[in-house]
Amino acid sequence: MISKWEDVVSVEGSHEIDVWPHLEQLSCDVISRTAFGSSYEQGRKIFELQKEQAQHFLEAEQSVYISGWRFLPTKRNRRMKEINKDVRSSIRGIIDKRLKAMEAGDADNEDLLGIFLGSNFKELEQHRNKDFGMSIEEVIEECKLLYFAGTENTSVWLLWTMILLSRVLNWVWFTPKKLEKLLREQGVKGNSYRILYGDTKDLSAMIKEATSKPLSLSDDDVAPRMMPFFLETIKKYGKKSFIWSGPKPLVLIMDPKLIKEVLSKNYLYQKPSGNPLAALLIQGLVSYEEDKWAKHRKITNSAFHLEKLKNMLPAFYLSCSEMISKWEDVVSVEGSHEIDVWPHLEQLSCDVISRTAFGSSYEQGRKIFELQKEQAQHFLKVVQSVYIPGWRFLPTKRNRRMKEINKDVRSSIRGIIDKRLKAMEVGDADNEDLLGILLESNFKEIEQHRNKDFGMSIEEVIEECKLFYFAGAETTSVLLLWTLVLLSRYQEWQTRAREEVLQVFGNQKPDFDGLNHLKVVTMILYESLRLYPPGITISRRANEDIVLGELSLPAGSLVSLPIILLHHDKEIWGEDANKFNPERFRDGLSSATKGQVAYFPFNYGPRICIGQNFAMLEAKMALSMILQSFSFELSPSYAHAPQSIVTLQPQYGAPLIFHKL
Numbered sequence: 001m002i003s004k005w006e007d008v009v010s011v012e013g014s015h016e017i018d019v020w021p022h023l024e025q026l027s028c029d030v031i032s033r034t035a036f037g038s039s040y041e042q043g044r045k046i047f048e049l050q051k052e053q054a055q056h057f058l059e060a061e062q063s064v065y066i067s068g069w070r071f072l073p074t075k076r077n078r079r080m081k082e083i084n085k086d087v088r089s090s091i092r093g094i095i096d097k098r099l100k101a102m103e104a105g106d107a108d109n110e111d112l113l114g115i116f117l118g119s120n121f122k123e124l125e126q127h128r129n130k131d132f133g134m135s136i137e138e139v140i141e142e143c144k145l146l147y148f149a150g151t152e153n154t155s156v157w158l159l160w161t162m163i164l165l166s167r168v169l170n171w172v173w174f175t176p177k178k179l180e181k182l183l184r185e186q187g188v189k190g191n192s193y194r195i196l197y198g199d200t201k202d203l204s205a206m207i208k209e210a211t212s213k214p215l216s217l218s219d220d221d222v223a224p225r226m227m228p229f230f231l232e233t234i235k236k237y238g239k240k241s242f243i244w245s246g247p248k249p250l251v252l253i254m255d256p257k258l259i260k261e262v263l264s265k266n267y268l269y270q271k272p273s274g275n276p277l278a279a280l281l282i283q284g285l286v287s288y289e290e291d292k293w294a295k296h297r298k299i300t301n302s303a304f305h306l307e308k309l310k311n312m313l314p315a316f317y318l319s320c321s322e323m324i325s326k327w328e329d330v331v332s333v334e335g336s337h338e339i340d341v342w343p344h345l346e347q348l349s350c351d352v353i354s355r356t357a358f359g360s361s362y363e364q365g366r367k368i369f370e371l372q373k374e375q376a377q378h379f380l381k382v383v384q385s386v387y388i389p390g391w392r393f394l395p396t397k398r399n400r401r402m403k404e405i406n407k408d409v410r411s412s413i414r415g416i417i418d419k420r421l422k423a424m425e426v427g428d429a430d431n432e433d434l435l436g437i438l439l440e441s442n443f444k445e446i447e448q449h450r451n452k453d454f455g456m457s458i459e460e461v462i463e464e465c466k467l468f469y470f471a472g473a474e475t476t477s478v479l480l481l482w483t484l485v486l487l488s489r490y491q492e493w494q495t496r497a498r499e500e501v502l503q504v505f506g507n508q509k510p511d512f513d514g515l516n517h518l519k520v521v522t523m524i525l526y527e528s529l530r531l532y533p534p535g536i537t538i539s540r541r542a543n544e545d546i547v548l549g550e551l552s553l554p555a556g557s558l559v560s561l562p563i564i565l566l567h568h569d570k571e572i573w574g575e576d577a578n579k580f581n582p583e584r585f586r587d588g589l590s591s592a593t594k595g596q597v598a599y600f601p602f603n604y605g606p607r608i609c610i611g612q613n614f615a616m617l618e619a620k621m622a623l624s625m626i627l628q629s630f631s632f633e634l635s636p637s638y639a640h641a642p643q644s645i646v647t648l649q650p651q652y653g654a655p656l657i658f659h660k661l
């Protein structure tokens with residue numbers, strides 16, 4: 001077979017071959033040779049006949065079964081019987097020849113038929129009884145079976161093995177090399193491809209090294225700690241570069257114009273498909289594309305309108321009060337006290353989501369959050385290990401726990417929803433929370449179009465509720481965390497912020513209008529999000545062949561928009577890019593960025609964070625209430641060590657010293 005292939009391939013160095021007939025021929029030849037030794041030419045003919053027989057059989061199977069039909073002298077029935085006769089007589093011919101040769105001691109019995117007959121004779125001899133051996137008829141049937149089971153199965157198996165192998169080879173070698181060539185031809189530079197792992201080993205080693213010790217306290221140049229490999233790549237190859245995320249090149253996009261283009265065309269640049277286990281952690285709006293995304297975005301949008309957020313303010317206030325009163329308890333004893341604010345802020349934003357999402361059921365909501373947090377930890381362990389397709393179906397301890405958590409979270413949310421739906425039916429529901437608004441706006445969509453397809457199923461509502469926890473809790477807690485750390489270091493800004501808060505609210509409860517008019521606090525939050533964006537990067541996958549600036553990329557190409565690198569880029573922000581200077585936002589966002597998409601902590605374009613106003617309002621409320629009650633500074637035990645675990649978290653917590661005002 002291979003010499004035939006060599007003949008055609010060697011002419012031009014490569015050649016297309018439909019391997020299927022060759023593989024069929026190969027396994028037929030192998031069976032003919034190994035079964036019938038020197039009679040293999042005759043064996044081949046048997047194979048041809050058996051193949052035809054299989055086709056007739058298949059056709060007969062596909063038609064309606066009528067009992068007794070096989071006895072009718074139809075064309076097919078006659079041909080099948082004829083083939084059966086021919087095959088049997090051919091095999092019988094081979095066997096007779098072999099038996100004669102055996103009698104004359106002239107047989108080479110190394111083939112299957114010889115071994116078969118030999119062992120049959122032994123059985124008969126040993127038991128001196130014909131019943132212990134096979135009749136010649138039975139030997140013939142076994143030989144027929146060898147063809148049927150041995151040829152077709154082997155060639156199918158070989159074919160799939162070849163297809164699988166070529167897919168694996170394409171995935172780990174040919175496609176990456178093709179893409180590498182394409183990128184280099186367009187002047188995009190990067191390391192040479194290393195099989196399967198690409199740059200991933202270097203990338204994780206560099207992050208490990210960078211996060212092995214804390215930064216100096218005054219260092220806000222955190223990008224080299226978070227994305228050392230990306231920076232190294234840019235240093236080595238310039239901004240027009242790529243890195244290997246395993247066998248896939250990730251093209252860096254650092255030009256604000258191109259970032260704008262990628263983020264504006266959300267049907268063209270979609271989310272890269274990740275580990276399927278991620279679906280246990282997050283689905284909902286953030287993971288959908290195209291029509292499904294548009295439908296969910298429309299329904300969910302209504303829950304985040306400013307006037308709806310206004311109604312959520314009491315929930316924000318209640319959660320902040322609970323946290324602050326705990327702090328007051330410990331601080332008031334001696335007038336000052338060290339508190340690691342990280343767990344408190346995590347609890348705060350979880351409470352806020354529980355209250356605003358589920359209203360009176362917020363205690364139940366809290367339990368959901370605990371489970372979601374555990375789920376996120378399992379998920380992180382999964383993504384840190386090499387991805388093996390199908391692994392998620394194995395009943396490993398972690399897989400079982402992840403499925404169990406998913407079941408528990410879903411059934412808890414379903415319980416809350418069922419209760420709410422019943423209350424809505426009897427007109428007894430307070431629908432000011434996210435769940436209520438979501439359900440109402442869902443019903444409206446369905447009613448308006450008189451079609452269920454325009455709304456969401458209960459399963460989908462459950463996914464959106466799960467997503468609120470994931471997208472809304474940790475992100476807002478890290479925003480507050482880095483803001484408190486920065487204000488501890490930059491006391492003059494803490495004083496300015498407090499002055500503003502006291503001027504607007506005095507010691508009263510912060511209200512909606514007042515929060516929306518806080519200028520210094522907003523500038524501080526923007527600057528904190530610039531230096532410490534909760535999500536450090538966004539990546540997208542081209543849904544079709546694309547032209548992006550000077551680049552032409554095939555469908556499936558990955559682009560990386562490294563938020564944190566753009567937020568610290570001196571070409572955009574000037575020489576003080578790595579310094580905390582909220583003043584740069586004095587005249588608003590577009591003035592600070594000169595209208596460029598170089599600042600996008602909440603993303604940009606149609607898929608901009610749906611909860612950004614929610615998060616900013618919560619952060620302003622919490623910050624105002626903290627500033628009204630305390631002054632704070634870094635504890636001597638504070639170590640400045642941001643690390644990216646989905647969000648930009650403090651590696652060693654954030655112990656601050658609080659003084660009662």
Ligand code: HEM
Pocket residue numbers: 285286287297467468471472473475476479533534535538539600601602603606607608609610611612614615
């Ligand atoms: C400081 C706080 C927050 C930050 C920095 C933040 C950041 C982001 C970013 C960068 C994205 C885009 C992700 C991507 O497309 O790859 C996003 C999307 C999203 N965020 Fe936020 N987020 C925050 C708070 C919240 C809150 C409080 C909620 C809800 C309660 C929320 C809900 C969502 C949802 C549902 C999406 C998906 C939107 C879509 O795909 O259409 N986020 N967020």
